[in-house]
Amino acid sequence: MQIATPYLMFLGDVPDRLAAKTAYGINDWRHEWCVGQFRMEGCAADLDIPDLTLEQAVAQGCKTMVVGVVNAGGVLPEHWVEKIVAALDAGLDVASGLHVRLGSVPAIAEAAQRNGRALHDVRHTTETFPTGKGTKRPGRRLLTVGTDCSVGKKYTALALERGMRERGFDADFRATGQTGVFISGRGVAIDAVVADFISGAVEWVSPANEPNHWDLIEGQGSLFHPSFAGVSLGLLHGAQADAFVVCHEPTRTRMRGVEASLPTIQEVIDLTIRCGSLTNPGIRPVGIAINTQALAEPQARVLLAETEAAHRLPATDPVRFGVEGLVDRIAAEFPA
Amino acid sequence: MQIATPYLMFLGDVPDRLAAKTAYGINDWRHEWCVGQFRMEGCAADLDIPDLTLEQAVAQGCKTMVVGVVNAGGVLPEHWVEKIVAALDAGLDVASGLHVRLGSVPAIAEAAQRNGRALHDVRHTTETFPTGKGTKRPGRRLLTVGTDCSVGKKYTALALERGMRERGFDADFRATGQTGVFISGRGVAIDAVVADFISGAVEWVSPANEPNHWDLIEGQGSLFHPSFAGVSLGLLHGAQADAFVVCHEPTRTRMRGVEASLPTIQEVIDLTIRCGSLTNPGIRPVGIAINTQALAEPQARVLLAETEAAHRLPATDPVRFGVEGLVDRIAAEFPA
Numbered sequence: 001m002q003i004a005t006p007y008l009m010f011l012g013d014v015p016d017r018l019a020a021k022t023a024y025g026i027n028d029w030r031h032e033w034c035v036g037q038f039r040m041e042g043c044a045a046d047l048d049i050p051d052l053t054l055e056q057a058v059a060q061g062c063k064t065m066v067v068g069v070v071n072a073g074g075v076l077p078e079h080w081v082e083k084i085v086a087a088l089d090a091g092l093d094v095a096s097g098l099h100v101r102l103g104s105v106p107a108i109a110e111a112a113q114r115n116g117r118a119l120h121d122v123r124h125t126t127e128t129f130p131t132g133k134g135t136k137r138p139g140r141r142l143l144t145v146g147t148d149c150s151v152g153k154k155y156t157a158l159a160l161e162r163g164m165r166e167r168g169f170d171a172d173f174r175a176t177g178q179t180g181v182f183i184s185g186r187g188v189a190i191d192a193v194v195a196d197f198i199s200g201a202v203e204w205v206s207p208a209n210e211p212n213h214w215d216l217i218e219g220q221g222s223l224f225h226p227s228f229a230g231v232s233l234g235l236l237h238g239a240q241a242d243a244f245v246v247c248h249e250p251t252r253t254r255m256r257g258v259e260a261s262l263p264t265i266q267e268v269i270d271l272t273i274r275c276g277s278l279t280n281p282g283i284r285p286v287g288i289a290i291n292t293q294a295l296a297e298p299q300a301r302v303l304l305a306e307t308e309a310a311h312r313l314p315a316t317d318p319v320r321f322g323v324e325g326l327v328d329r330i331a332a333e334f335p336a
Numbered sequence: 337m338q339i340a341t342p343y344l345m346f347l348g349d350v351p352d353r354l355a356a357k358t359a360y361g362i363n364d365w366r367h368e369w370c371v372g373q374f375r376m377e378g379c380a381a382d383l384d385i386p387d388l389t390l391e392q393a394v395a396q397g398c399k400t401m402v403v404g405v406v407n408a409g410g411v412l413p414e415h416w417v418e419k420i421v422a423a424l425d426a427g428l429d430v431a432s433g434l435h436v437r438l439g440s441v442p443a444i445a446e447a448a449q450r451n452g453r454a455l456h457d458v459r460h461t462t463e464t465f466p467t468g469k470g471t472k473r474p475g476r477r478l479l480t481v482g483t484d485c486s487v488g489k490k491y492t493a494l495a496l497e498r499g500m501r502e503r504g505f506d507a508d509f510r511a512t513g514q515t516g517v518f519i520s521g522r523g524v525a526i527d528a529v530v531a532d533f534i535s536g537a538v539e540w541v542s543p544a545n546e547p548n549h550w551d552l553i554e555g556q557g558s559l560f561h562p563s564f565a566g567v568s569l570g571l572l573h574g575a576q577a578d579a580f581v582v583c584h585e586p587t588r589t590r591m592r593g594v595e596a597s598l599p600t601i602q603e604v605i606d607l608t609i610r611c612g613s614l615t616n617p618g619i620r621p622v623g624i625a626i627n628t629q630a631l632a633e634p635q636a637r638v639l640l641a642e643t644e645a646a647h648r649l650p651a652t653d654p655v656r657f658g659v660e661g662l663v664d665r666i667a668a669e670f671p672a
Contacts, residue, residue: 134562134594195534196527198566226470226573226615230534233559234566258470260614271610278596279562 001127003095003120003185004063006033008054008087009047012080013040014069020045022097023068025179029158033185035062040083045069054090064120066182067096076100085111095120097178122178125188125201132199132238134279139209140334142286143241144219145272147263149228149256151249152318153219154180156289159318160216160245163327171214174206176235180218190220191231198231202238212336217241223271224263225255233275240279243286243330244272250303251294265311286333287326288315337463339431339456339521340399342369344390345383346423348416349376350405356381358433359404361515365494369521371398376419381405390426400456402518403432412436421447431456433514458514461524461537468535468574470615475545476670478622479577480555481608483599485564485592487585488654489555490516492625495654496552496581499663507550510542512571516554526556527567534567538574548672553577559607560599561591569611576615579622579666580608586639587630601647622669623662624651 007030009023017024027034027047036052039045052060065087071077076084076098084094084102088111096102102119103109112119142160144153157173157180164171173180175187186205193201206215217239221228246268254261263271269285276283288307292300300317307315314325343366345359353360363370363383372388375381388396401423407413412420412434420430420438424447432438438455439445448455478496480489493509493516500507509516511523522541529537542551553575557564582604590597599607605621612619624643628636636653643651650661 131563131593134596191530191532193531194527195529195531195567195570196564198531199563223569223611224614227467227535228532229573229611229614230566230568230570231531232566233569234531237562237565257467260470274607274610275559275565278560278565 001120001122001125001181001186001188003182004093005185006035006062007064007066008052008057008062008092009034009037009049010065010067010069010083011037011039011043011045011047012069012071013042014045014071016044019071020069022179022182023047023066026066026068026182029183035060038065038083040079054087054092058091062092064093064095067094067098068182070098076105081105081107084108088112088115088117091115091117093118093120095122095182097122097182099123122181123189123192125192127188129193129197129200129204131196132203132234134199134237136240136280137208138211139213139215140242141206141215141217141239142243142245142330143217143236143239144245144247144289145232145236145268146219146222146247147224147265147268148222148249148252149225151247152289152291153247156245156247156318157216157218158183159323160326163323164214164330167327167331169214170210170212171216174215174217176202176205176218176220190235191228195230198234199238202235206239219247222255222268223275224260224268226258226260236272236276237279241276241283242280242334243284244276245287245289245326246285247289247291249291265307269311284333285313286329287313289318290315292317292320337456337458337461337517337522337524339518340429341521342371342398343400343402344388344393344398344428345370345373345385346401346403346405346419347373347375347379347381347383348405348407349378350381350407352380355407356405358515358518359383359402362402362404362518365519371396374401374419376415390423390428394427398428400429400431403430403434404518406434412441417441417443420444424448424451424453427451427453429454429456431458431518433458433518435459458517459525459528461528463524465529465533465536465540467532468539468570470535470573472576472616473544474547475549475551476578477542477551477553477575478579478581478666479553479572479575480581480583480625481568481572481604482555482558482583483560483601483604484558484585484588485561487583488625488627489583492581492583492654493552493554494519495659496662499659500550500666503663503667505550506546506548507552510551510553512538512541512554512556526571527564531566534570535574538571542575555583558591558604559611560596560604562594562596572608572612573615577612577619578616578670579620580612581623581625581662582621583625583627585627601643605647620669621649622665623649625654626651628653628656
């Protein structure tokens with residue numbers, strides 16, 4: 001899936017910020033692609049970017065209207081459908097993170113065809129991937145892995161992209177989840193791929209590249225999560241990661257959505273090396289990213305210092321304290 | 337997917353035995369369900385069971401016509417379509433292992449609806465599974481795992497079902513691939529499930545059961561196969577296996593379809609225990625199944641004896657030498 005940029009951000013008439021979480025994430029990380037927002041009467045979300053009509057958006061170069069919002073019932077309300085049709089008629093592609101497929105709404109399917117515009121359903125994939133080959137491809141790759149789901153794997157990869165580019169690295173974030181796909185304009189929601197093609201889809205997401213180029217691949221789930229470990233393993237094998245960062249949330253008492261207890265950071269390091277060496281025998285950890293949001297700053301600093309000492313790896317909260325230490329380690333371990 | 341039995345086996349007019357491989361597999365393992373065969377002029381396959389008309393099949397109690405054949409082009413030829421429609425009109429369900437979905441052929445879809453009959457596409461699944469929970473459920477489970485794809489995991493599970501039932505065990509084969517689904521009349525082709533639901537689908541395939549009941553779960557792929565390890569791991573976690581048998585093909589020099597070399601049997605044992613203990617800390621190996629087809633009998637016996645000694649586990653070729661030793665070990669390790 002390759003989504004044309006820049007974007008007009010459709011916010012509909014959502015009742016709160018949370019319903020526009022994806023749109024906020026895109027604007028946080030790709031502000032330069034968010035030319036304007038399109039809001040309807042009663043909309044309680046605001047990205048603090050210009051409100052544009054469809055015609056203004058087209059005139060300012062927008063290529064795609066992004067529906068980065070959800071509504072309570074999970075359905076596509078009728079009064080949103082007419083705006084999406086109008087966007088297609090105005091010459092924009094439309095990309096959506098909704099569960100419902102845009103093309104399943106007859107009026108939208110007809111308008112896309114009539115105008116020769118593309119519809120992207122980021123939660124789904126129509127792409128047919130080959131199965132993974134496991135053959136080492138050129139370029140360097142870092143994967144963010146986790147002790148659990150929702151521990152900061154996407155944010156860590158994005159923060160590394162920003163931090164590494166600032167330090168002169170040639171580095172690209174590679175998306176494997178829906179918000180990530182909007183942020184990179186390309187990628188695939190890996191958990192929606194048919195099981196046989198997980199590693200093949202990752203090989204497609206992160207293709208061969210220049211020897212010193214870094215792909216920063218967004219991880220999913222955890223090798224220790226009883227629901228999703230298969231996705232995590234296929235992702236690890238397809239990524240052929242040279243390096244990985246372990247992401248962790250220190251206040252969690254059990255794994256998200258199930259009764260299983262959390263693995264230790266060391267267990268994640270060990271099993272990631274054990275399994276990852278199948279497609280890249282040189283795989284090694286380069287740091288630990290801890291989401292310290294729930295801790296006061298002194299406590300957070302103590303925890304990070306203890307973690308560094310215990311694992312002899314740089315540990316940071318990428319959002320709170322930056323990724324300097326991680327980039328130092330990458331530079332030292334992988335000289336150009 | 338639950339397919340009503342017994343079956344009328346549709347062989348069409350396939351030009352050779354190989355094109356009817358699935359039908360032969362079903363008849364090998366579920367001869368009692370194969371009431372008769374329905375062949376068209378020029379058919380070169382023969383299951384050596386009675387040739388029946390559709391009316392005779394219905395009169396003899398058949399519930400489902402099984403299209404256990406493939407044709408060269410991968411499409412459904414027009415002269416098969418009319419026979420499938422006739423079967424639906426005669427009151428049979430139809431189940432197919434073809435890539436093309438039965439319901440995508442308008443004449444077949446209409447006939448199914450008109451007659452209120454079910455269509456089963458065993459290569460696909462329309463079932464929506466919950467994500468895996470990882471919570472231990474009652475009953476005992478054995479999973480066949482492999483050093484590679486296509487090393488005898490299905491045959492080993494089926495041979496164990498037969499051998500354990502003969503010894504008085506309450507045991508059921510559980511299918512995770514298309515031929516297996518026809519053989520058990522239930523199950524799901526696990527590699528066709530969306531990635532997020534692999535372990536959840538396996539929890540569905542092998543539900544809670546009596547404490548002494550054994551599910552013999554058909555494995556898929558290998559934890560060491562760079563294309564399919566994600567499927568294998570989700571399957572292992574969903575199976576919550578108490579016991580596993582490692583399946584191996586000794587003449588293979590690299591993994592099927594890729595450049596990777598084969599793991600050793602010991603590596604498979606170690607990683608299966610390491611990963612499987614997430615959802616069942618008691619997981620242990622109970623034997624090794626080696627496909628010795630390419631070896632003369634004395635060589636095969638030497639290899640099996642050496643393998644037994646090296647791993648202190650019973651080793652056999654289930655097809656050639658039976659599963660007695662494996663069942664002995666299961667009985668000893670898991671007393672009722």
